[in-house]
Each structure stands twice: as C-alpha cells, then as structure tokens.
Amino acid sequence: MRKNLYDHVIDWIPEQSSVLDLGTGDGEFLERLIKTRKVRGEGVEKNPQLVTRCIERGLVVHQGDVLDGLDQYGNDSFDYVLLLGTMQELLDPEKVIKESLRVGKYIIVSYSNFAHLKARLQMMFLGRAPVTSSLPAPWYKTPNLHFCSIVDFENFCNDIGVKIVKSAYFNKNREIKIFPNLFAEYALSMLTTLNRAGEINNP
Amino acid sequence: MDSIEKSIIEGDLQDRAISKYQSDLGVTYTNIVKFTNFKTQSGYEFKEIEISYQTLGKLSPAKDNAVLICHALSGDAHVAGINPKTGRPGWWDLHVGPGKAIDTDKFFVICSNVIGGCAGSTGPASINPETGKPYATDFPPITIQDMVNAQVRLIDYLGISKLLAVVGGSMGGMQGLVWAVEYPERVHACVPIATTMAHNAMQIAFNEIGRQAIMTDPNWYGGYYYDKNASPRHGLAIARMIGHVTYLSEYAMYLKFGRKKQRPPMPDDLFPDFFAVESYLQHQGESFVKRFDPNSYLYITKALDCFDLISERPPEEVFKNVKAHFLVISFESDWLYPPSQSKELVKCLKRCKVQTTYLNLGTPYGHDSFLIKNPEFSHALNHFLNAEYKNFQREKSKTV
Numbered sequence: 001m002r003k004n005l006y007d008h009v010i011d012w013i014p015e016q017s018s019v020l021d022l023g024t025g026d027g028e029f030l031e032r033l034i035k036t037r038k039v040r041g042e043g044v045e046k047n048p049q050l051v052t053r054c055i056e057r058g059l060v061v062h063q064g065d066v067l068d069g070l071d072q073y074g075n076d077s078f079d080y081v082l083l084l085g086t087m088q089e090l091l092d093p094e095k096v097i098k099e100s101l102r103v104g105k106y107i108i109v110s111y112s113n114f115a116h117l118k119a120r121l122q123m124m125f126l127g128r129a130p131v132t133s134s135l136p137a138p139w140y141k142t143p144n145l146h147f148c149s150i151v152d153f154e155n156f157c158n159d160i161g162v163k164i165v166k167s168a169y170f171n172k173n174r175e176i177k178i179f180p181n182l183f184a185e186y187a188l189s190m191l192t193t194l195n196r197a198g199e200i201n202n203p
Numbered sequence: 204m205d206s207i208e209k210s211i212i213e214g215d216l217q218d219r220a221i222s223k224y225q226s227d228l229g230v231t232y233t234n235i236v237k238f239t240n241f242k243t244q245s246g247y248e249f250k251e252i253e254i255s256y257q258t259l260g261k262l263s264p265a266k267d268n269a270v271l272i273c274h275a276l277s278g279d280a281h282v283a284g285i286n287p288k289t290g291r292p293g294w295w296d297l298h299v300g301p302g303k304a305i306d307t308d309k310f311f312v313i314c315s316n317v318i319g320g321c322a323g324s325t326g327p328a329s330i331n332p333e334t335g336k337p338y339a340t341d342f343p344p345i346t347i348q349d350m351v352n353a354q355v356r357l358i359d360y361l362g363i364s365k366l367l368a369v370v371g372g373s374m375g376g377m378q379g380l381v382w383a384v385e386y387p388e389r390v391h392a393c394v395p396i397a398t399t400m401a402h403n404a405m406q407i408a409f410n411e412i413g414r415q416a417i418m419t420d421p422n423w424y425g426g427y428y429y430d431k432n433a434s435p436r437h438g439l440a441i442a443r444m445i446g447h448v449t450y451l452s453e454y455a456m457y458l459k460f461g462r463k464k465q466r467p468p469m470p471d472d473l474f475p476d477f478f479a480v481e482s483y484l485q486h487q488g489e490s491f492v493k494r495f496d497p498n499s500y501l502y503i504t505k506a507l508d509c510f511d512l513i514s515e516r517p518p519e520e521v522f523k524n525v526k527a528h529f530l531v532i533s534f535e536s537d538w539l540y541p542p543s544q545s546k547e548l549v550k551c552l553k554r555c556k557v558q559t560t561y562l563n564l565g566t567p568y569g570h571d572s573f574l575i576k577n578p579e580f581s582h583a584l585n586h587f588l589n590a591e592y593k594n595f596q597r598e599k600s601k602t603v
Contacts, residue, residue, distance in 0.1 A: 048562060048563065048564055048565060048579065049579070051560075051562050051583075052562065052579060052582055052583045052586070054560075055530070055560060055562070055583050055586045055587050055590070056582075056586040058586075058590035058593070058594075059560075060528075060558055060559070060560050061560050061561075062549070062553070062559070062560065062561045063561050063562050063563050064546075064561070064563075068546075071550070072549065072550050072553040072554065073553060073554065074554050077556075
C-alpha cells in the first residue's frame with residue numbers, strides 16, 4: 001500500500017509547487033518529490049540522526065517537533081503541508097491541522113483506519129485491541145495516541161471547519177473504492193480551509 | 204589509542220600536551236599580510252594592520268571552493284596541522300584536513316586571527332607606530348564587524364570574490380552571521396555553530412567576571428604592563444578558569460573528574476583534599492597565560508558582549524538581503540550558548556525566507572562540543588558543505 005499511497009501524493013502535487021513535509025524521516029520521500037515534481041521542498045524532523053540523513057541528501061530540514069517546525073514559517077509559506085503517517089501520533093491534531101493551514105494552502109494527511117474489517121473482527125471475536133498490518137504494534141507499544149476511523153476523521157474535519165478537498169483509500173495492495181471505512185486500511189485526504197474551498201484548481 | 208581518544212575528548216586541542224597526536228596535514232604554517240588604512244567601527248583609523256592567516260588545500264581555477272573558518276575567543280589562525288612553534292595541532296584539526304568534515308582535498312580553507320587578537324594579527328600588544336610602544340589600552344574598541352571587515356580585506360587580497368562558505372563556532376558563528384548580513388553577495392553558505400545573535404545578561408556576566416579578574420590584578424597597570432616585569436597573568440588565569448567551566452557541561456565534568464582526588468594529601472596542604480577538577484582548571488589557567496594577552500582578552504570579550512545583530516531593528520530589515528544558505532547547529536548540553544538562542548536565530552532566518560537547515564545535536568560535552576571529536580557533527584557539516592558546493596557550482600554555471 002505504501003507505494004500506492006505515496007504515488008498518489010505525488011500525483012496530487014502539481015509541478016513547481018512548494019511543499020513542507022512534517023515528520024520527514026530520512027527524507028527519502030521528500031527527495032523523490034523534489035526530483036519528480038520539481039517542487040521547492042523543506043522538511044521537519046525531530047530525530048537528529050534522521051536530520052543528518054536529510055542533510056546528506058541535500059535537503060533543507062528543521063530539527064524540531066511538528067508544531068515547532070510550523071512555528072518557523074509565516075502565513076501561506078507553502079502550497080502543501082504533508083502530514084504522512086504522523087497525524088495520529090500527535091498530542092493535539094486539531095492544533096496541528098489549524099497551524100498547518102496557516103502555513104500552507106493545503107494539507108495532505110494520511111492515517112490508519114481503526115474500523116477496518118480485520119480490526120473489527122479481532123475486536124468482535126477475540127475481544128482484543130487489534131494488531132493488523134496497518135496497526136502493527138500492540139496497545140502498549142504503538143506510537144499512535146489517537147485511533148480513528150475514516151468516518152471519525154471526516155466528522156472531525158467537519159467539526160473543526162476544515163474542508164476535505166479529496167480523499168483516496170487503500171489497503172495493502174490496491175486502492176479501495178467501495179465502503180472504505182470497512183475495507184481500507186489507510187486513508188489519504190487533502191484538506192483546506194473553508195474559505196479557500198472555492199478556489200481549488202488541482203490536477 | 205584509547206588514551207589519545209580520551210585526551211582528545213578532554214577538550215581543546217590547544218591547551219593539552221598531546222604528544223602522540225598526529226595531524227594528517229603534518230606541519231602547517233601561518234602567514235602575515237599587511238593592509239593599509241583600516242577604519243574601525245568606532246572611527247579609529249589604523250594606518251596599517253597586520254593579519255595572521257593560514258590557508259590549506261588548493262583554490263580551484265574557478266575560485267569557487269574557498270571556505271573561511273572563523274575562530275572563537277581563544278582561537279587563532281592556526282586552524283589545523285601541527286604548529287611548528289608549539290608542536291601542537293591546530294584548534295580544529297579534528298574537523299579540518301584531508302577527508303575530514305571540512306575536506307582540505309576538496310576545499311581551500313582560510314582562517315585568520317581576529318583583529319584585536321594576540322596571535323599574529325594587530326592587537327593591543329602590537330606596537331603603535333606613532334609612539335613606538337604597544338598600543339595597550341590606547342587600542343580602539345573592536346567589534347565583530349571589525350573582525351569581519353579585516354577578513355574581507357584578506358579575501359580580497361586572496362582574489363576571491365565569493366566564498367563557498369563561512370563556518371564558525373561561538374564568536375566565529377557571530378562573524379559568519381555578519382558576513383551573511385553585511386556581505387550577502389560574497390557568501391554562498393553560512394554555518395553558525397553554538398552561537399547567538401546577541402549575548403544575554405548571563406553571557407555578559409561571565410565575561411565581566413573574567414574582565415574584572417584581569418583589571419583588578421595589581422599587575423594590570425591600566426593595561427600598560429608591557430614594559431613592566433609582571434603582567435596580570437593571575438587575573439587572566441582566573442578569567443580562563445571561569446570561561447572553561449562555562450564551556451563544559453555537568454556531565455562532561457562528571458565524566459572527566461567526578462570527585463576524584465588529584466593526589467594524596469601533603470603535609471603543607473591547607474586543605475587535605477585536592478580535587479582533580481581543581482588541578483585541571485589551574486592547568487588550563489596556567490597554560491592559557493603562556494599564549495594569550497590579557498588586554499586581548501578584555502577587547503575580544505567586550506566585542507562579544509556588544510555584538511547585537513538585530514539591535515532593535517525589525518528582523519525582516521536585517522535579513523532582507525541575505526542570500527546565503529544556512530546550516531545552524533547547536534548542542535543540547537550547551538548552557539553558555541543554549542539551543543534556544545540558535546532556535547531564535549533559525550526562526551528569524553526562516554521567517555525572513557532565508558533557506559535554513561537546523562540541527563540540534565544531543566552531544567553531552569557542553570559548548571565545547573564543536574571542538575572535540577564528534578562524528579555526528581562532522582558528518583552533518585561535511586555533507587552540507589558537499590551539497591552546497593554542488594549548488595554553488597550549478598549557480599555559477601547558470602550566471603556565466
């Protein structure tokens with residue numbers, strides 16, 4: 001799925017745009033994005049070893065947590081802010097999403113679906129917190145602080161006044177088009193502020 | 204091997220007798236160049252100044268591989284290689300040399316002693332041609348900007364129009380910032396390490412204790428001690444001891460000394476316990492006075508304290524012309540120039556749309572972390588310079 005999801009992100013980002021990648025890790029994806037889409041890209045990463053790897057790749061990166069990283073930039077500094085795989089690990093996702101929409105015009109966020117069929121079956125029949133390929137860690141080791149389903153996340157966006165521009169859903173092997181809340185392990189969404197929702201011109 | 208590593212970790216290469224240390228560069232030398240009509244920020248006009256400098260590696264035909272290294276308070280032009288006079292390695296030999304973080308096989312490295320210093324460049328101990336005597340405290344106050352202006356003259360003299368990078372820690376980092384702000388067309392990249400845009404009250408306070416130790420030494424004589432039999436060595440040694448404590452961390456001191464005793468008690472001891480840390484500080488103080496002029500210590504620490512890059516201007520105005528790409532590095536354990544000061548700098552740079560990478564390393568050795576063996580630090584510096592070298596070459600080929 002990872003390949004599918006990341007390929008999708010690349011498809012969603014127009015050439016020559018500007019991108020801030022939050023939780024950029026060793027910078028592999030950001031480097032690929034810069035090469036394939038000719039974007040101006042910067043990253044935020046809190047682990048110094050990974051920051052050094054980014055420097056090795058010639059990337060511009062800020063060492064710090066997500067909110068500290070966002071605080072470095074003025075309003076509308078980027079076209080896209082990426083929150084790939086980190087949103088559920090953040091203490092205050094609402095604050096991060098609002099702050100990301102101050103710094104960028106759009107957010108592209110990915111997360112694991114807690115209501116996926118496998119997870120539901122484990123809960124139902126084993127009575128245990130699910131451990132699946134998209135939620136691989138047991139409850140005491142998972143970095144995720146917030147578990148949500150696709151429906152939960154979409155309601156959450158609605159509640160905090162954030163518009164979902166488009167979404168795509170995936171399981172391990174392919175894109176899921178029907179009943180994503182049941183069959184998708186991962187979701188990918190592009191978000192923007194309500195007042196910007198009218199001016200969307202994306203590929 | 205272990206003991207070499209250990210002695211290196213113990214601190215500043217200059218102040219340790221490292222008999223087994225071998226520099227990959229072998230013996231290296233410094234030169235002296237004279238510049239006429241040098242005006243300081245305070246308005247004083249020198250008819251002539253001397254600047255001591257060292258170059259390592261070869262300048263490329265395109266003159267695009269020059270890296271200026273700026274030294275900190277107690278450094279000098281002898282950045283790497285063995286100093287023939289002292290037999291000791293340069294202060295940054297661990298990070299400058301063939302295949303090292305700043306690779307002399309690839310880059311043309313320049314380092315000069317600051318004006319006001321006492322290691323070859325014109326300073327308070329130099330002879331004032333008008334009187335035939337040392338300037339002493341007739342020497343004008345100097346600033347970080349003056350240090351940079353002298354470096355600009357040197358870079359002109361070497362025929363370099365644009366530096367690939369200016370790299371420096373502590374006071375050297377301040378010089379890097381001045382380069383990027385005041386000479387934006389002449390710097391491609393800037394690496395300020397463990398530094399600040401302005402000293403805070405605590406930093407000024409430690410420097411003032413050092414200055415008072417010198418100025419209250421009965422042998423200071425208002426600064427005119429050069430023709431006396433004694434100099435304020437004692438005051439300078441104390442200043443250095445205080446300084447040295449601020450360059451370390453609690454953890455580094457615990458590792459090096461703990462509560463170890465230096466030697467068993469002796470009959471004449473006032474107090475029976477002589478701690479290893481006491482002995483170390485005394486050694487640091489004593490070895491420092493052999494190579495440093497007390498008046499230079501006063502002038503340079505004052506330059507540090509007065510430095511204020513922003514000085515109540517809006518940051519956008521200060522950084523509006525900056526073109527350099529930045530790598531800002533701080534150390535978590537540095538309590539003298541804490542990461543918060545580097546973060547403030549990074550935020551100003553980024554908010555002013557200056558391309559900036561920030562790295563805060565967990566190295567536990569305090570402010571001295573950039574002077575000791577530090578693989579993570581070397582690695583980041585090395586890769587940043589390599590990447591910026593490619594960028595710089597690409598930019599140059601576009602403009603041609």
